Amino acid sequence: MDLHTVWTIARKELRDALHNRWFLLYTLAFIGLSLGLSYLAMSGSGIAGFAGFGRTAASLINLVLLIVPLMALTVGAQSLAGEQERKTMAYLLAQPITRLEVYVGKYLGLTMSLFASLVLGFGISGLVLAIDGSGASDPWSYLILVGLAFALCLVMLSVGFLVSALTRRAGVAVGIGLFLWLAFVFLGDLGMMGTAVAMRMPINGLFWLSLANPLQVFKMAAILNINATLDVLGPAGIFAMQEYGSKLPLIFIGVLVIWAVLPGVAAFVRFDTSNDF
């Protein structure tokens, strides 16, 4: 793999993302909402002014759960299918470059653009809190939350790439991406609760089932990071703490890595074997 080629394509993707109105809209929404949530978190603490890092981090979890998957899924879904639809993919692949370089370049470029968006959102909130001086209590929780958001971003980008590799039209790919977002964010919770009730699932089964949804994994990892316990999640959380204790962070990170790698590799295999240019 030629890194010069990968970097050339990645920079082009980054440039395109910065010209993409939807991407800019997501970024502005993320920055605005994260700032707003930082401010609103104070009402929970009953103190005027911005809340501390820990409290802000907690309030940001729900924001990350909504916006980050939406951004990454839609951007990933457009990546390969969009170029294929515009016929630019065939022209790109006719150059003296490999499909692996194209894939990795696009993935890297979109990762950089998404990370830039997250850094802006988290960074501006964090900077305001640091200047305010009220949040010097727990910056590490905040930084770990940022890291977990990055991991969730990669997971959703990989899933978006897989959708993109399996479809030929960008509109269809984005539609499937939005459905998956809905499924992960809302239907996943309902489905899990329904399954647990209908199957009279034991508590350990419920915990393992929740690992099938990367958003649940992110949520549990983020809560564990802030609270140092999953008791707020109810019996399943208490079970997980008692059964796995200090291994939980590793389990969560491992699941997120698997979720990022498997769809990403599957997307590449599909793209590499595609005969449709």
Next chain:
Amino acid sequence: MIHFEHLTKTFGRYRAVDDLSLDVKPQQAVALWGPNGAGKTTVIKCLLGLLRYEGRITLNGFDARTQGRQARSLLGYVPQELAFYDDMKTLESGYYFAQLKRADMARVPLVMAQVGLADHGAKPVRALSGGMKQRLALALALLADPPVLVLDEPTSSLDTAARSQFLNLLCQVKAEGKTIIFTSHRIEEVEALADEVLIMDTGKVIGRCPAYRLAEEAGLRTQVKLIIAPDKLDAALHVLKADGFTVRRNGVGVLVDVLPREKAQPIHSLSRADIHITDFEVE
């Protein structure tokens, strides 16, 4: 230079290319000629590594399937459907593809000037006319100064003036010693650019000939309508028949059946016989 060995491409049960073998020699220009659906573009896509295929394709010994990068580094491609990044500026596109091709960056403005786009470098690609986009495609193909040019219906989207201008450019490039393989269904394009023609139909090669013999091989005829004074019509018919033309009376003139590259012949015949032609049409 380019070697196709039993190239076969199927889509399900449909054979888009059926057992094509071909050798393209250095500096030779070979046309794949045929109607839509003949399999011409499929051959090009196989050469570019965009489609999987049976058989073997090599460029200067590099296998297009297993050594795709090396094989593609020897060629520049002008696609049928011009697909560029529309929001990029023209010159910026040049630099982007030059980086991908590992071409000398200093060549970008030179090549843009060569195809007449030197004054359009700051324009977004979407602002270029169809003819300019086609020239941009040629410029991008020439960036790394490849020995081979692959052109897929290079003038199909152009009007008459732009087509003529672009064809001149291609002839200049050919004169510089490039090997060219191109698809076309325009006989005048083939005759102007190609040395050899493969006549294709439904995936099969049904004929092979020098470019100047394409019309005869493909059985192509053109009708020339000559308008002649009424009192000279009979004499004109007699002269043309005597010179071997297939001719018939048509209203105020005669219709002569000729090869596409011999449209002026009946005019010469009648001039030699002092028969005045008032007007003519090519149908």
